[in-house]
Amino acid sequence: MDIDLAIEFWHWFALCGIALLFEMLIPGIFFMFVAAGAATVGVVLLIAPDLPLTWQLLIFISVAIVTAYVGRKYLVRFQHHRHATDVETLNKRGTEFIGQAIVLVEPIVAGRGRARVGDGTWTVTGPDAPAGTLVEVIASNGNELRVKPRVG
Numbered sequence: 001m002d003i004d005l006a007i008e009f010w011h012w013f014a015l016c017g018i019a020l021l022f023e024m025l026i027p028g029i030f031f032m033f034v035a036a037g038a039a040t041v042g043v044v045l046l047i048a049p050d051l052p053l054t055w056q057l058l059i060f061i062s063v064a065i066v067t068a069y070v071g072r073k074y075l076v077r078f079q080h081h082r083h084a085t086d087v088e089t090l091n092k093r094g095t096e097f098i099g100q101a102i103v104l105v106e107p108i109v110a111g112r113g114r115a116r117v118g119d120g121t122w123t124v125t126g127p128d129a130p131a132g133t134l135v136e137v138i139a140s141n142g143n144e145l146r147v148k149p150r151v152g
Contacts, residue, residue, distance in 0.1 A: 094140030
């Protein structure tokens with residue numbers, strides 16, 4: 001029994017679409033690399049429609065492995081950077097405001113005042129300044145923001 005298996009470019013694009021669907025539905029990123037391999041073979045078959053199945057499979061596997069390797073290196077670096085940043089600010093209210101310019105809604109008198117931050121107000125500490133002054137957040141301590149006059 002001789003089976004003639006003719007895989008065309010659209011078969012690979014369909015596999016790419018299915019892999020991308022799985023990518024959206026299932027946690028992880030494995031299927032993205034499968035989709036990259038399938039899309040690559042689909043494009044190659046558009047250019048060279050008589051490419052034997054063996055070569056198609058070789059290209060598919062090679063591209064999937066290479067993209068998985070490169071993608072993993074990038075994602076590990078990205079995850080490490082993101083995780084390090086998250087850990088630095090975890091449970092430290094106000095650290096996201098450091099470097100931002102805010103406006104005093106109450107004057108800073110004897111080193112304490114209030115400033116508008118987003119849709120609320122925070123207690124601020126720093127040099128005395130009148131209400132309406134633009135200040136820069138330089139540190140956070142619990143529910144207080146340490147500020148300095150904004151230059152420029």
